[in-house]
Amino acid sequence: MLERTHLTIIREVDRQGSLTAAANVLCLTQSALSHTVKKMEQQLGTAVWDREGRKLRLTQAGQYLLALANRVLPQMEHAEERMKQYAQGQRGTLRIGMECHPCYQWLLKVVSPYLARWPDVDVDVKQKFQFGGIGALFGYDIDILVTPDPLRKPGLRFEPVFDYEQVLVVGPGHRLAQLPFIPPEELADEVLITYPVEIDRLDIYNQFLMPANVMPKRHKVIETTDIMLQMVASGRGVAALPRWLVEEYAGKVAISPVRLGKRGIAKQIFLGVRETDAAIDYLKAFVELARESDWNAAQKAG
Amino acid sequence: MLERTHLTIIREVDRQGSLTAAANVLCLTQSALSHTVKKMEQQLGTAVWDREGRKLRLTQAGQYLLALANRVLPQMEHAEERMKQYAQGQRGTLRIGMECHPCYQWLLKVVSPYLARWPDVDVDVKQKFQFGGIGALFGYDIDILVTPDPLRKPGLRFEPVFDYEQVLVVGPGHRLAQLPFIPPEELADEVLITYPVEIDRLDIYNQFLMPANVMPKRHKVIETTDIMLQMVASGRGVAALPRWLVEEYAGKVAISPVRLGKRGIAKQIFLGVRETDAAIDYLKAFVELARESDWNAAQKAG
């Protein structure tokens, strides 16, 4: 039988590079590991490692098992965490996945009232996914996905929770600041600052520049919103961000929003959950809170 | 530590309804199970079952573990299968998932040359998915998905392998049989026969009838292609199927194809694989075989 221990060993040997090192990490003697490994390979009928000199290299079978370990062990580890939480009377951990940078700013505002209302639920936010947000949902790495790209697929349920307008942010006294809206061509002479994301996932490209066949003069990439806005404020370039986010920062940094195109770029944030989980109370509560939050309502009114 | 055994036990107790019955299935004594269960609950710190009288009912924690078991154990079992296959020098099993009825007919034609060319690979076809085809791909229940609905998502790769035209099938001497093409309104007086699938996944509805706001006189649902075509041949109704499929049956059953709308309904079949797997030789070979098969080429030429 393929046991959890076996997968743990395979993963740890891969991480550490040697049996001995793995044994130390796993709090076992090298001998114990060697025995277990031998027995495992006997039972499976296949070698898991090729012994080349004293180096170990995974066989094809071993690689398969490593992949299995990397997707199954995290689930078991998370299950153990949950059991501990159950034991303490806690409800669980809400694992939220984020697929868009500005979503993060929005999320912060929803999370704090949620934490207050659900003291026995922890919140964990993840932003990197091997197989994308959808994959993370299907793979039980997260419980809720915050994304601008929903997906009608069996097994998943997406719900819009927040509407906003994507606008151009410009510095003080910028030549575009006074316009009622900006036509795409105007950006041909500008330096565009964006988050480090593939171009075809940036709305300003695929909904604004690309259709008009315009490219900005230069394209800079910056990780954090704060730095990005300071760059904009200091006249180093322009950026595209949600209007509410710009308005929020407008007090602290000298920036102003301008509509992109005559009609503006309308966006929505969606929450996605697994259908199986849709009934879980603390999960449902999060979606509802997100949808009905006062802040959100005020946003729509304003 | 949460072990594989524990998950197996939880799953089996759930299946059998009692510890004793589960013990028999698992080739253990009732006592052994009872001990293991007790220890497990001690280690986890939570009860997994509520004891109501002598009945067991899963606690919330237990339900969580059962869900975990149901998604993790199949993967481990499949891994063991693969190890056996590796041991025998076999390559592996290609698990193909099907999301559309006529895809199945197409698949049959690709599978047989594939089996001949890859004697050390088994093929397994699945058609029911708890979380849809995409979920099955992400969840490692299948390795290849055959579908008319591709999906650009990180972690997955879709490739078109086959173009065809969806046509209306009518019986001999049917009033519509001689038309060069059929306008949607003509179907208002017809009985439409389809596979048992949600309406919004039927092309004839969402690409043909719905846009014209037409509904058929009646809608019958039939599982199998053969029976469906016999119904059509005997004048009980009309159906929408791939042209190549109709032409293939035309020798055996008295039916004929008619174009749907002036331009016809163009369809494609896609193969989807996990990006991680895209390099696996026998998997890649299947995609290539599917794409380049003589039959497919002949189809395009004709």
Add this chain to the structure above:
DNA sequence: TTGATCAATTAGTTTTCTTCATGGACTCGC
């Protein structure tokens, strides 16, 4: 060549698992 490092092996010990035997608790039918 030498010292260091790593995996494999043997033998002995410790821990874990399983069974057997038994008792209490619940259910069903009479």
Add this chain to the structure above:
DNA sequence: GCGAGTCCATGAAGAAAACTAATTGATCAA
């Protein structure tokens, strides 16, 4: 309401497994 039949829990003892210590042989780098 009483007994037969089930079902789960438990304690003790034996069987099986996993682990350790010590050692060996191989490989690698200086």
